[in-house]
Amino acid sequence: MERRYYGAGLPYVPTKDLRGKLIVVEGTDGVGRSTQMGLLQQWIELQGYAVVTTGWTRSSLVSSSIEAAKSGNMLNHLTYTLLYATDFADRLENVIIPALRSDFVVLCDRYIYTAIARSAVRGLTKDYLHRLFGIALVPDLVLYLNIDLETLIPRVLESGGLDYWESGMDMDLGQDLFESFRQYQTLIIREFDAMAAEHGFETVDARAPVQVIQDQLRARVAQVLQDGAPKGA
Amino acid sequence: MEPFAPSSFPGRLVVVEGIDGSGKSTQLMLLRKFVESEGIPLIFTEWNSSELVRETTKRGKRKQTLTPTTFSLLHATDFAHRFTYQILPPLKAGMLVLGDRYIYTAYARDTVRGMDPEWVRNLYRFAVRPTLAFYFRVPIEVAMKRILTGRVKLKYYEAGMDMGLSGDIQESFRLFQSRILQAYDAMAEEVGFEVIDATLPVNEQQRIVRAKTMKALEGYTTRRHIERMPRLYSREGQ
Secondary structure (H helix, E strand, O other), rough: OOOEEEOOOOOOOHHHOEEEEEEEEEOOOOOHHHHHHHHHHHOOOOOOEEEEEEEOOOOOOOOOHHHHHHHHHOOOOOHHHHHHHHHHHHHHHHHHHHHHHHHEEEEEOOOHHHHHHHHHHOOOHHHHHHHHHHHOOOOEEEEEEOOHHHHHHHHHHHHHOOOOOOOOHEEEEEOOOHHHHHHHHHHHHHHHHHHHHHOOEEEEEEEOOOHHHHHHHHHHHHHHHHHHHOOOO | OOOOOEEOOOEEEEEEEEOOOOOOOHHHHHHHHHHOOOOOOOOOOOOOHHHHHHHHHHHHHHHHHOOOOHHHHHHHHHHHHHHHHHHHHHHHHHEEEEEEHHHHHHHHHHHHOOEEEEEEEEHHHEEOOOOEEEEEEOOOOHHHHHHHOOOOOOOOOOOHHHHOOOOOOHHHHHHHHHHHHHHHHHHHHHHHHEEEOOOOOOOHHHHHHHHHHHHHHHHHHHOOOOOOOOEEEEEOOO
């Protein structure tokens, strides 16, 4: 399968020699992404493939700017979106692409879809966002951990409580943190569901036990890894 | 589709563009003195000067790890911040905003560095179209002479050293700025530049700049009304 960009891409970076696999795990906070990704990485390595992981706002270039801006509340929605896009671009060029070129499996803890969902619910147009994030490579696989709000809420509360940004408190949905979280996550989940259909995510029910979810993820990853196996192997 | 919305705010936005050494900043400084003497309230803004990403840009430049895409996005982030806090409010308040460089600087630089022109135009779609955009056109050799006699040291990214055009910083600067010049020339019609011959005497250029600016400012303070943001924002997600 030929690798391609979603939109304009990085015109100066050819995609021909990007032989590795790009696997994305998406899902809202508290859905169990980290647990599943840890297990998945171990398993992929056991299969004999080298793995590189990268996550949201982990770029060395801008992550401190994002943290500083969050704490100072200086950001408006547009600036926030562009700062995330910068972080993504930095990781795309300095982590993801070099790893793919070296035949690694790249496991991404969230991808452009998180940024698109967050920005879209804050009112930026889909057209603007799709073109902006048209720099991204189309992944080989997007695993979407899907959850309903009623299951999500107790999990989030157990694991440290509601966070200002994850509750969308910047959106003036109301002064009540819990109610804001409910409304915000409902909007986010709706965006994800729409993208799941549009971009062909592999949706996995995140309410199932950890091992059941993991088995489903592995089955899908195994297919993708096989696709890339040498012919006749 | 229009690349971005024409300004219908009560204020006015006048910007200058041109390669390094074109004399645009000098011309804007002289225009500012004149406008202030006329008693017109104004705000002055420069490309790449906000607190938010200045540190990041510095860090990236020091390590020279900026790619064309991150370079482009960092400047867009910076501009978005500045646009929201420094440019939009005075435009809404009916003031005059003078900009030393505007989004056309990004159009030129980013495409010369290899970004897709349409992608760059989309990136800046949130901005408003200036009332007037002066482009100070100057041959590369004239600009080089002004720069090399006036300034101590050429800077890495301004000389386009990241593009590997030449190992010699002066030669790299010349090649890079020549391409920027071509990019400005190519977009002049599309974006509606007011082209000024930057080889003319300084006061002669300034006479033209002042006349055109005053014409653009005619009667603007009387038309104050509330205006909505250009259509980058919608609530279609809800």
